[in-house]
Amino acid sequence: MATIKDIALLSNVSASTVSRVLNNDKLISVQEETRMRIFEAAKELGYKTIYERRITKRTEKKSLSIGIVLCQSLEEELNDPYFLSIRQGIEEELKNQGINNSAMFRLYDMETNQMVRDLDGILVVGIINDQALKMISNHSDNVVYVNHSPDEDLYDSVIIDFEKGTERALRHFLNAGHTEIGFIGGVEREHLNHAKVVVENQRLITFERIMEKEGILNQESIFIGEYTMASGYELMKKALNNPIYPKAFFISSDPMAIGALRAVQEAGLSVPDDVAIIGFDDIEMAKFCSTPLTTVKVHTKEMGKTGVKLLIDRIHGRKMPLKVTVSTELIIRQSCGVSQDAT
Template sequence: MATIKDIANMTNVSPTTVSRVLNNDQTISVLEETRQRILQSAKELGYKTILERQAEKHLDAAKKTPHVGILLCQTLEEEMSDPYFLSIRQGVEEELLKQGITSSSMFRLHETGSNQLIHDFDGLIVIGRISETALKKVSDHIQNVVYINHSPDDTLYDSVVIDFVKSTELAVKHLLNVGYKRIGYIGGEEKEHVNSGKVRIEDERLTTFEKLMKREGLYNPSWTFIGEYQMAHGYELMKKALKLGEFPEAFFIASDPMAIGALKALQEAELSVPNDVAIVSFDDIEIAQFTSTPLTTIKVHTKEMGQTGVKLLMDRLNGRTLPLKVILPSELVIRQSCGAVR
């Protein structure tokens, strides 16, 4: 590798002058002929300044950095109304930065035209439910795909999910162990994005609730209320439940935002939680511990789901071919709303 001393010997100029010229020192007084002779000699010898070497290093690093796409299956309104998916996305973005990936693009499924293809991604992270055929409508060639909160085909794709069956069992069995028998359900509709829009699919929270209650001989179909996973729907569904002649003494509510809406309906009806109606909900979003009656809820590690998805994608890009399905654990967080701490 050529040095400043080599250039100085070649041009009969002092090493100090060579260094100042090559580093574009504007304070040095030197003949233009001498300056050009130094620059030409440096070029012939293949000499590069520290700044040039650093620039090349950054350029090489940029070339090696994968370009990652983030496909959100929720509209902005849906994401804002249910922090579950927002937290997953934040986990993805934080881990991408931690991995040194600054080349990423985020887009929402409903914003992509039916014939618009997504190109130039080394890998794709899908947050939410989308059928494989619908995915191919927007991406016809991306091999490295990681699904978060959905696993369409664990023989082909990496995925990060939670066990909704075990999580629901934790919630319902807790209410049963506290002593409640008249237990209702408030939840939303699970939907999957397909070519024609959205279709309703089985929600394992609902089916598991029904299975457990039937096994106990306590299931009452009139105590099941289904809407959308939104706070306003939790409010309206609880108001509907309270109009029954005999309403449940406890509810499993399938999301914290819906539970917060339900709390407001109970407050307006001048009913006390948990003295009149107990609640166990699902998600453990940040506000769950600060509601008028802090919510007992199933904690889902949503941010970790996003972070794990990025790690799986990086592992894929580094050569792994075997698809992996990661199931993150959930846990019951007991607060005041279930009545267990009375």
């Protein structure tokens, strides 16, 4: 790239004069002929001022066309704010980056939508199967997966450490002396052509591993349904119908935990005195429950924003795939019955 010195040499003036002329310094007095010679030299060498480079960069960002592919159905997104929050983070960061040309797709109708073929980059939110992965990858070299890492040697991804978050919650219960711990969770599915395929739940896998290691795993204390408040409510009612039920529950989403909390209260029991609860996500509603919910906080908006930053970096030439793990933290409120200091 041409420099101030190159222009000075070509136009036969000093570098300081070139700099002041190109940056429109009102205090410098030069002949019009000299001024035109400097501008012509700059144009010939392809030089752009800092201001011109900023304008060009801003324009390039605005001209990018980005697709957001959502692997969840609309109903699933409405029932679980987790994925909605990721999408909001993506949309906020696109706006921050000056990118106004974006389109949103549901995975199951992408095959009939030709717009995906004309995109500069794609953000995929959720779990995707091999067929859909190949379809998307064939349409763009610039793909970032959020909340899923299909192949870290090929694709950029932004994930959270479900295993560490789950272990942190369970250790909190174990350190408080709980030996009867139940699990309430939902199933995650891949979507394509309206078909649904259940995939493994890392929170459940981690729960079983830790409980088995502690010698207190009870398969009858594991209840699986959907990631909805209604399902959490029904599963907790089912758990409490047993003569002996766990005195603590790790619940793999906050909406399910809120439904479960309601079921405990309807049974005439107290949270946390009779049943302690820890959720997962830290949605806004968690702190406003009748018994504020202890939960594993996931920085969902930051996941979406990070995905956008990776995608822009990829579009601008980076080839090496990156996998970013966003941290979680345990937010202690009343529902677990144990303060942070106690553990």
